[in-house]
Amino acid sequence: MDYEIVVIGGGPAGLAAAIEAKQKGVSSILIIERDRELGGILQQCIHNGFGLHVFKEELTGPEYAERFINELKDEGIDYMLDTMVLELSKDRTITAMNGKNGLMHIKAKAIILAMGCRERTRGAISIPGTRPAGVFSAGTAQRYLNMEGYIVGKRVVILGSGDIGLIMARRMILEGAKVLAVAEVMPFSGGLMRNIVQCLDDFDIPLLLSHTVTEIKGNGRVEGVVISKVDENLKPIPGTEISYDCDTLLLSVGLIPENELSREAGILIDKSTNGPIVNEAMETSISGIFACGNVVHVHDLVDFVTAESRRAGSHAAEYVLGSVEVDKEGLATIPGDGISYIVPQKIRSENLSDKVTFFMRVNKTFSNVSLVVKSGDHVVREFKRKHLAPGEMESIELEKEVIEAMGLESLTIEVRKEA
Amino acid sequence: MYDVAIIGAGVIGTAIARELTKYKANVVILERGHDVSVGTTKANSGIVHSGYDAPFESNKGRFNAKGNEMYEKVCKELDVPFHRIGSLVCAFEDDDLETLEKLKINGEKLGIPGLKIIDQATVRAMEPNISDTVISALYAPTAGITEPWALAVAYAENAMDNGASLMLDFEVKTIEKSNGGYKISSADINIEAKYVVNCGGVYADEIYKLIDPTSSMEIQPIKGQYYLLDKNCGSLVNHVVFPCPSKLGKGTLVVPTVDGNLLVGPDSELLATSEKEAVDTEKERLDYVRTLASKLIKDIPYRETVTTFSGLRADPKSGDFILEESSCDGFFNAAGIKSPGLSCAPAIGTYMADLLALKGGFEENPLFNPIRRANIKMSHMTDEEKNILIQKDPRYGRIICRCEMITEGEIVDVIHRNAGGRTVNGIKRRARPGAGRCQGGFCSPRVLEILAREMKSDMRDIYLEGRDSKILMGLTKSSDKEVI
Numbered sequence: 032m033d034y035e036i037v038v039i040g041g042g043p044a045g046l047a048a049a050i051e052a053k054q055k056g057v058s059s060i061l062i063i064e065r066d067r068e069l070g071g072i073l074q075q076c077i078h079n080g081f082g083l084h085v086f087k088e089e090l091t092g093p094e095y096a097e098r099f100i101n102e103l104k105d106e107g108i109d110y111m112l113d114t115m116v117l118e119l120s121k122d123r124t125i126t127a128m129n130g131k132n133g134l135m136h137i138k139a140k141a142i143i144l145a146m147g148c149r150e151r152t153r154g155a156i157s158i159p160g161t162r163p164a165g166v167f168s169a170g171t172a173q174r175y176l177n178m179e180g181y182i183v184g185k186r187v188v189i190l191g192s193g194d195i196g197l198i199m200a201r202r203m204i205l206e207g208a209k210v211l212a213v214a215e216v217m218p219f220s221g222g223l224m225r226n227i228v229q230c231l232d233d234f235d236i237p238l239l240l241s242h243t244v245t246e247i248k249g250n251g252r253v254e255g256v257v258i259s260k261v262d263e264n265l266k267p268i269p270g271t272e273i274s275y276d277c278d279t280l281l282l283s284v285g286l287i288p289e290n291e292l293s294r295e296a297g298i299l300i301d302k303s304t305n306g307p308i309v310n311e312a313m314e315t316s317i318s319g320i321f322a323c324g325n326v327v328h329v330h331d332l333v334d335f336v337t338a339e340s341r342r343a344g345s346h347a348a349e350y351v352l353g354s355v356e357v358d359k360e361g362l363a364t365i366p367g368d369g370i371s372y373i374v375p376q377k378i379r380s381e382n383l384s385d386k387v388t389f390f391m392r393v394n395k396t397f398s399n400v401s402l403v404v405k406s407g408d409h410v411v412r413e414f415k416r417k418h419l420a421p422g423e424m425e426s427i428e429l430e431k432e433v434i435e436a437m438g439l440e441s442l443t444i445e446v447r448k449e450a
Numbered sequence: 451m452y453d454v455a456i457i458g459a460g461v462i463g464t465a466i467a468r469e470l471t472k473y474k475a476n477v478v479i480l481e482r483g484h485d486v487s488v489g490t491t492k493a494n495s496g497i498v499h500s501g502y503d504a505p506f507e508s509n510k511g512r513f514n515a516k517g518n519e520m521y522e523k524v525c526k527e528l529d530v531p532f533h534r535i536g537s538l539v540c541a542f543e544d545d546d547l548e549t550l551e552k553l554k555i556n557g558e559k560l561g562i563p564g565l566k567i568i569d570q571a572t573v574r575a576m577e578p579n580i581s582d583t584v585i586s587a588l589y590a591p592t593a594g595i596t597e598p599w600a601l602a603v604a605y606a607e608n609a610m611d612n613g614a615s616l617m618l619d620f621e622v623k624t625i626e627k628s629n630g631g632y633k634i635s636s637a638d639i640n641i642e643a644k645y646v647v648n649c650g651g652v653y654a655d656e657i658y659k660l661i662d663p664t665s666s667m668e669i670q671p672i673k674g675q676y677y678l679l680d681k682n683c684g685s686l687v688n689h690v691v692f693p694c695p696s697k698l699g700k701g702t703l704v705v706p707t708v709d710g711n712l713l714v715g716p717d718s719e720l721l722a723t724s725e726k727e728a729v730d731t732e733k734e735r736l737d738y739v740r741t742l743a744s745k746l747i748k749d750i751p752y753r754e755t756v757t758t759f760s761g762l763r764a765d766p767k768s769g770d771f772i773l774e775e776s777s778c779d780g781f782f783n784a785a786g787i788k789s790p791g792l793s794c795a796p797a798i799g800t801y802m803a804d805l806l807a808l809k810g811g812f813e814e815n816p817l818f819n820p821i822r823r824a825n826i827k828m829s830h831m832t833d834e835e836k837n838i839l840i841q842k843d844p845r846y847g848r849i850i851c852r853c854e855m856i857t858e859g860e861i862v863d864v865i866h867r868n869a870g871g872r873t874v875n876g877i878k879r880r881a882r883p884g885a886g887r888c889q890g891g892f893c894s895p896r897v898l899e900i901l902a903r904e905m906k907s908d909m910r911d912i913y914l915e916g917r918d919s920k921i922l923m924g925l926t927k928s929s930d931k932e933v934i
Contacts, residue, residue, distance in 0.1 A: 065852065115849035130844030130858075133837040152889040154757030157677070161730040162759065164914035164921045168891045179895055180929030181909060181922040206926050245733065251918025267733075278923070291853075 032137045034109075035059040035351045037125055039116050039292070040145035042071015043333050044324025044340040046099035048143045051344030053106045057351050061137070062103070062110040063127055069103070069110060070096030071147055072170070073333065075177045078198055080225070084334035095333060119296040123319055141347045144293060144307065144315070144322040145340065148329055150195075151285035153247075158190075160246040165253030169195040169283040173202065182206050184279025188256050189213045190244045192220040192227070193422065194331065196283025201230040203281075210234070211275050214242040214258050216265055219396045221422040223331060243267065244280065253278050286329045293322070303372035304328040310361055310377040311387050312346035313339065321347045328374050328390070331424050335390070362437060367405070367445025369393050371421065378442065380434040387434065390426045393419045393446060401447045402427055406437040419446065452478045452615075454806055455634055455643035457622055457657055459486035461598055462787050463649035464605035465799030471612035472803065473812035478641060479606065479614060480634065482621035484916045485876045486869055487602035489651045491792075492879070493729065493761025494674070495716065496598050496707060497690055499793040500537060500590035502557025502565060503700070509771035513794035513801070515560050518592055520796035528604035529824040530596060531708035537593035537690035538573065540746060541586040546694045550588045553695075557590070564591040579686050579747050593690050597708050598792050599879045603869055605799070608822040610868035612815070617641070619917065622650075625660040631780065632661070645806055647782045652726045652764045654772075654785035661778050668767035669786055671726050672699075673760055674716025675735045680754040680887055684710035691746050699763075700789060702742035704750065709854075709882070714743045714750060716761070731758045756887050763788035773798060775805065782806065825880075826863050829855045850900070851893040853886025858900060865904045872905060873913045874898065874921065898922075908934055 035057050038045040041064030049060050068074060073081070076092030083089060086098070103110070114129040125137045150168035165184055167175075172183045173195070185208050189196045192215035200210045213231060218241050220227055231238050239258065245267050246257040260271035288306040290298070299308045299316035306327040307315040314321050323343035324336045361379035366372055373391045397419040404412040404427070414427050427444070434442070454470055456463045459481035470477045483489070498521050501514030525532035541547050550567055557565045566589045573580055573587045610616055617639070624635045631644035650657040655669040684706045693701040699718045707713050717739050721728055736758055743750055766772055766786025771794070775782050784802055787794070806812070828836055828846060839859070840847040846859030864871045864880040871877040874897055878884035883893040890897070898921065902909045910922045925931055 065849070113848055115852060115855075117849075117855060128836070128840075128847050128849065130840060130847035133840040133847055134833050149888050150891050152757070152887075152891060154678075154889050155755055155887075157731075157733075157736060157755055157758045159731045159733045159736065159758070164919035171891045171894065174895050175922065176926050179899075179909070180926050180931050182924050182926050183921070184923055246730075248730075250727070251914075251916045252920065 032135055033139070034061045034137060035140045036061075036143060036347055037137055037139040038062045038143045038145055039119070039125070040064065040071065040147060040324070040326070041069040041110055042145060042147055042324065043073055043096065043099065043336050044147070044326070045071070045143065045145035046096070046103055047337045047340035048145060048323055048344035048347070049108050050099065050102050050106055051341040052143075052348040053108055055345050055348035057348045060108045062108065063114050063116055063125070064110060064112050065115045067113055069100050069112070075173050076198075077177050078202075081333050084332070085337050116292060119292045121297055121317055140351045141319045141321065143343055143347050144320065144326050145324050146289045146292065146326045148286040148288045148325040150282070151287055153282055156284055158244055158247055161249055163247070163249040163251055163253050165249065165279045166247060167279070167281055169199045169281045172281050173199055176202060176206065182208065184208060186211065186277040187279045187281060188244070188258070188275050188277045189281045189283060191215060191283030191285070192222055192238060193283045193285070194222040194226050196281060197222045197226040197230040199281055199283070200236050201234060204234050204236070210236050211277055212237045212239055212258065214239045214244060216241070216243040216261055219420060223423060245272065247280060253280055256280055286325065288326045288329065290326060293326075296320070301372065301376055303366065304374065308376040309374065310379055311375050311382060313343035313375070314346065314350075319350055328372065331422065335424065362439055363441045364389060365441050365443045366391065367443045369395070369397065369446025370444055373444055378434055380431060383431040383434065385431050386428050387431070388426050388428050389444065390424055391444060392421055392424055394421060396420045397446055397448070399449050401449060403445050403447045404429065405443045405445070406440045411437070451629065451631060452476045452641065452643040453810060453812070454478070454645045454647060455480055455632070455641060456647045456649055457634070458489070458649035458651055459483070459602065459606060459616065460489050460491040460649060460651055461487065461602040461605065461792060461795045462784050462798055463647070464602045464609060465795045466647055466649065466784065466802045467609040467614050468605045468612070469799040469803030470806060471609050471614050472815055472818045473807045474815045475807070475810065475812045477609065477614040478643065479609070479616045480620040480622060480641070481616065481618050484618055484913060485871070485873055486606045486616070487599040487879065488915065490761055490764060491598050491602045493676075493759050494598055494792060495703065495705060495713060496595050497705060497792065498532065498594040498596055499790040500557065500562050500565070500593045501560055501790065501793065502553050502562045502588070502590055503695055504560065504790060506556060506559050509773055510790060510794070511560050513771070513797040514790045515562055517794040517797035518594070521594060521596065524796045525596065525601070527820045528601070528608055528822045530601045530604045532594055532596045533708055534592065534594040535689050535706070536589060536591045537692060538577065538587040538589055539692045539694060540573070540580070540584045541694060542583050542745065543585070547586060549694045550586065553588055562590065562592065565589070577687055577689065577691060579749070580691070581744070581746055581748055583745065595690065595705060595708055596792070601795070603880055604822050606869035607867055608820070611822065612818055616869055622657055622660065625657070627661075645780045645782065645810060647784055647802060647806065649784045652762050654764060654783065658776065658783055658785070661781055662776065667772065667783070667785065668723070670723055670765045670767060671721045671728065671762040672765045672788065673719045673721055673728060673762055675731050675739055675758065675760040676713055676715030677736065677739065677752065677758050678707075678756050679712040679714065679751065680756055681710040683712040683751055683754050686712055686750065687747060693742070693746060702739055704743055704747045709885070711756065715739045717742065720765075721762070726762065729760050729762060731760045757889060771798075773802060775809065780809065826860050828857050828860060850896045851883035851886060853888050853892070854882040856882050861897065861900050862904055865901065872901065873915055874901070875915045877901065910934065
């Protein structure tokens with residue numbers, strides 16, 4: 032089995048990348064999807080707010096996915112469901128398995144990684160206590176509610192004020208549960224402001240900043256949790272413990288790009304993003320293997336996933352059609368003060384058309400600052416920003432000439448506080 | 451009336467049950483949990499010790515070396531993983547060097563083969579990540595690692611394949627002499643057996659006192675807490691790495707698991723006899739485990755933690771394993787089986803079974819089949835083997851657990867075996883979904899669906915572990931499922 036482009040993952044990233052590649056002239060494309068339907072995580076995100084940028088409409092997750100699924104089918108792009116990729120090799124052979132065909136070895140000229148991410152678990156953050164039923168990652172709870180039709184609990188505490196936790200707080204209330212509190216270990220929330228307002232404020236759910244869950248109680252089922260205040264080093268402060276009587280704990284404590292396949296293939300991973308190091312073409316360290324969406328870095332808005340994935344699809348098409356000539360590494364983008372990571376991590380100015388967008392996250396909240404782009408010590412450009420937060424991905428744009436003028440010097444982006 | 455009733459389906463109870471089926475004896479295993487192996491056997495280090503530190507002339511001494519020797523054969527018959535990776539007891543200062551010498555001499559007296567004291571350079575060559583403060587070590591090549599709950603499940607399954615019965619959710623409330631044997635009652639069922647073997651773990655003393663209230667047997671729980679780290683850390687160590695043993699026990703160690711994870715722990719905390727259900731983890735104790743472990747191995751990457759857990763050792767106040775017929779005729783105790791209990795299990799199994807066979811005059815069972823049908827592990831098969839299986843049953847082509855690459859077919863298989871898995875944790879113990887880095891985040895809705903379908907029940911009735919641990923609490927307002 033051979034295809035020109037194989038896309039691993041049929042969620043929003045994979046769908047957009049495949050469609051773009053087809054429209055840019057590649058005819059032989061396959062999407063491999065492990066779930067029983069296309070759409071990825073969008074299928075369980077029944078709240079709206081998707082597509083404000085791409086469609087200028089407020090769609091639900093499934094509606095947004097449906098637009099792309101329909102387009103995919105109109106384009107006649109092949110896809111396999113209930114199929115798991117077991118292995119990816121450097122020479123771009125994919126080993127996959129399903130019940131119908133058994134084990135398959137699929138050769139591709141180019142591969143687009145779109146595997147998305149998984150949730151950080153209770154075990155990974157070592158919350159002490161017993162191990163009863165009733166502890167769920169927020170996404171798993173969302174799947175039970177929105178796709179399987181079951182409620183997971185009646186009295187809920189949520190740890191983590193990232194978007195998934197906030198959305199699930201509202202979701203549980205709408206199903207008749209009591210949500211007693213959302214605890215957040217940082218002094219600021221990790222989610223979008225609109226979610227704080229629409230999910231917590233509107234429902235009078237207390238948000239406890241600088242708090243965390245320090246114990247889970249209950250034998251068979253959760254009977255309660257203990258929440259403590261934390262200090263500036265995020266360590267629980269003894270004496271601040273409060274017990275909450277609940278039967279459910281939802282965890283929204285971080286997303287981790289799923290790069291097991293990437294790592295096993297030898298693709299270089301950025302320790303800050305946990306995703307592949309990519310260049311301006313969304314190409315990884317292995318030539319011909321591209322990546323886009325949450326597998327590269329965790330996004331807040333699916334609209335940006337779509338834009339990024341269209342870029343990846345477009346460049347993968349160029350690669351397959353033989354129209355890329357650039358061989359060099361390019362210059363590295365370096366996160367400076369206040370910046371957690373920058374994507375792409377490498378820029379080859381020769382391959383740029385006119386502009387390039389850099390995506391980044393800051394490591395804490397800032398007000399009234401400038402994002403300063405430097406080449407070595409030389410300040411190239413500044414962008415004023417009123418408000419920056421880790422939970423809201425930031426971007427800046429630079430023209431091709433500006434990058435070219437940097438030569439081989441690295442590009443640093445840092446946060447500078449205004450006087 | 452049964453010939454033998456075994457109380458407790460941990461590794462000791464199930465080992466004895468299986469060895470008893472080599473005789474023509476009607477055996478029943480009574481387990482208070484909703485699955486086998488949910489007590490101490492579920493939460494320990496999984497180590498098969500060489501046995502050099504067991505006191506000479508003790509049960510521990512007698513059974514450790516023998517049990518260790520039996521592991522290859524038993525694990526082959528029962529298809530349980532066992533890797534003889536060897537162990538290192540590490541010395542940090544001169545006093546420790548003396549201890550190593552003493553252990554070596556004791557071990558040689560017990561007939562433990564291959565013991566060698568090695569110097570710092572050799573330790574570093576064998577364990578590149580060993581702490582700089584380790585100056586020497588005792589190397590014991592016969593130590594190994596296994597999966598303790600897999601062994602108990604396999605023993606139980608093989609015992610049942612050979613005719614034994616298993617009664618779960620049977621919490622012993624009373625034991626009385628009756629009809630020449632014993633009547634054992636739970637809250638709602640009575641069974642009668644000529645002989646009883648008490649393998650009640652931390653509760654063995656309380657169980658024995660049901661028939662002999664004057665007994666001085668006392669079992670104290672000693673808690674131990676652990677970190678389990680991701681598979682990408684499994685090669686941080688190559689052997690079981692111990693510190694020198696102390697009064698508290700063998701110490702906090704660092705060891706790979708048979709699945710390739712890294713296990714760090716346990717600590718050792720004596721609890722009150724009223725705390726026999728205290729299997730919670732605590733931050734201070736977990737932090738303490740880190741401190742102890744850092745003495746042995748450099749830079750343990752705790753950010754790769756998959757989970758933490760704790761278990762209780764059944765510590766006999768009398769000091770040694772209690773393996774004997776009690777003063778109540780026909781009532782046997784296999785109690786106080788803390789470390790090296792797992793290592794001794796195969797030997798304790800045959801010993802106790804033979805004791806009972808002698809007592810009861812049991813004949814040999816010519817139909818006994820020692821072989822348990824092998825676990826189906828797709829991830830270990832060749833491409834052709836995979837395709838043959840998938841052709842027969844397409845469920846073997848559908849991966850449910852992406853972290854460990856486990857298929858629906860494998861899950862269905864472990865549900866329907868004797869002593870099969872019927873809970874989410876039961877599936878985790880037998881087939882791995884839920885044991886990986888996502889801790890069930892991806893697979894548990896699918897595992898619930900499969901369990902409900904295969905057991906002809908409803909997802910809302912599936913337990914995580916015991917009968918008080920339902921996972922789902924009802925339907926959503928717009929659900930298309932039936933109200934029950």
